Amino acid sequence: MPSTIEYSASKVADCNYENNTSWGREVGLAYETVTEDTLTGLRTHKLGWKSTFLRLNPPAFMGYAAQDVCYMLLSAYCIITNTSFLPKVEEPIVYVPIFIFVMNKLEFLALYLLLGKSLRAWWNGxxxxRITTTSSMLLAFLTMLLKNLGLSETVFDITQKTQFTFDDDHKVGRFVFDKSPIFVPGTSLLLVHLTALAMWVFGLQPAAATGGVGSGLGEILCSMWVVLNFWPFIKGLFGKGKYGIPWSTIWKSAVLVLLFVQLSKWTPMD
Structure with a gap:
């Protein structure tokens, strides 16, 4: 069971804690500013609050970005190399991963519905x-890895917040892209799966290894599922202006996809 301080902290950190209240402004939280963390710290200390460090056991916020990216690449890898990691449709054991997948999605859908959220809110969440895991989290993982290896220093950049105008009302919900490297992993992941699906559609997969089992419906559906999750990036490939992925990002991603495809062909699973 969590301690009293951990329980209280989790309640305060909840997104709904201060709904319809002025609690945040009363305790000194700063809103509508790109430096809200710094201003909040200054304001809360001015009001007499004292900072404390909460060390949890096990440690929190360790992240899982690298692992998640590997999982999302697995189905594309299997299609490209014509190998498999899932049972075939005709095998009874195929119901095990299907059951786990469906129950996982239904669990989180039920949580959204219990909170009064819509099906669309669940899907967007x-x-x-998935997108956050392969963008900001992955970039943070790589940054800390380079820092721990002594190859780079962590630098905090204040990023520009997106400002919408009246003319943008009809595009609410659209992703806004720029030349930041944060969009390269997501774009690369999408292009990898589109490449894999294209190889399957046009029969460009290599022959399955002798005695091996080639990729099947399970791998295809997994790859399609990833593409659906990254649908905002699909729109970005054809979007214009700030709603389109810059060509520099697309070219960088294309190079990474080419490397992935070639490495996959050289290292097929047995």
Missing amino acids: HRAE
Whole structure:
């Protein structure tokens, strides 16, 4: 069971804690500013609050970006190399991963519905989690890895917040892209799966290894599922202006996809 301080902290950290209240402004939280963390710290200390460090056991916020990216690449890898990691449709054991997948999605859908959220809110939240994992979280993982290896220093950049105008009302919900490297992993992941699906559609997969089992419906559906999760990036490939993925990002991603495809062909699973 969590301690009293951990329980209280989790309640305060909840997104709904201060709904319809002025609690945040009363305790000194700063809103509508790109430096809200710094201003909040200054304001809360001015009001007499004292900072404390909460060390949890096990440690929190360790992340899982690298692992998640590997999982999302697995189905594309299997299609490209014509190998498999899932049972075939005719095998009874195929119901095990299907059951786990469906129950996982239903669990989170039930949580959204219990909170009064819509099906669309659940879908948007699910996609946002996948996209965040392969963008900001992955970039943070690589940054800390380079720092721990002594190859780079961590630098905090204040990023520009998106400002919408009246003319943008009809595009609410659209992703805004720029030349930041944060969009390269997501674009690369999408292009990898589109490449894999194209190889399957046009029969460009290599022959399955002798005695091996080639990729099947399970791998195809997994790859399609990833593409659906990254649908905002699909729109970005054809979007214009700030709603389109810059060509520099697309070219960088294309190079990474080419490397992935070649490495996959050289290292097929047995």
